[in-house]
């Protein structure tokens with residue numbers, strides 16, 4: 290019988306978290322009330338309007354929740370606060386290395402701010418947090434599959450101009466409808482500019498998913514995949530991912546909520562880990578799921594009996610796959 294334990298004190302490395310969906314619960318409620326997105330601060334109302342806490346059945350209502358959360362990203366002060374609180378809460382949850390990704394487009398739609406102002410406000414939050422806590426962090430610029438070429442070009446220019454600050458680039462949103470070749474120009478430029486690449490892929494359960502993961506690696510230069518769990522369907526893709534030493538950023542609770550697999554015990558995490566694939570544990574959108582990263586660890590303890598030894602191994606894999614500089618990683622986690 291596996292002994293259950295609290296994963297909170299484990300020193301953690303998190304590689305896949307959307308900063309723009311990473312609210313502290315009390316701040317989410319406070320701002321939603323101030324901006325009149327909710328009438329009361331009762332949990333039931335907050336949950337029904339802003340949180341995703343049970344497996345999604347109605348995509349329309351889920352998207353509305355993300356749109357409401359986007360409306361909270363109103364000004365620079367809020368962006369700085371969001372970043373500071375994200376890092377403070379992460380540190381208190383045992384996280385020592387945290388990569389945060391954000392979409393300039395998503396935040397601009399919510400705030401109307403320029404890319405420069407958005408980016409500077411986030412950096413200010415990081416600076417404040419790092420004065421107080423020994424946590425290593427870095428920002429990843431997200432490109433969205435449903436954006437126009439003009440928008441993608443603008444974000445590309447901004448990302449490359451700021452490549453000394455961005456630690457990487459990502460491609461997100463519905464991949465089933467998108468041809469990877471239509472983003473080749475963009476990721477060729479990022480690759481040539483030396484920007485490390487991770488791609489959201491292999492998340493939803495359809496038979497085309499393993500091929501899309503392979504395409505993200507071969508066509509779009511990804512060295513890491515956001516999710517990637519559907520490679521479990523195809524042994525040759527598992528072998529390919531291992532041979533290329535590509536890392537999978539796995540988000541257990543997020544996958545449960547999007548119904549990426551049949552039931553909790555069927556999450557592919559354990560099989561991929563045992564097959565020798567480089568994997569990490571991540572929270573994805575904790576502000577919307579009302580979770581901490583430790584909840585994802587608890588999920589794996591409860592469903593697969595993972596131990597502290599497993600978590601040490603997995604955090605070492607995440608540490609090695611992180612885009613943050615070796616010096617910075619060593620500063621906060623010298624033992625890995």
Ligand SMILES: [Zn+2]
Nearest residue numbers: 307489515573
């Ligand atoms: Zn994600």
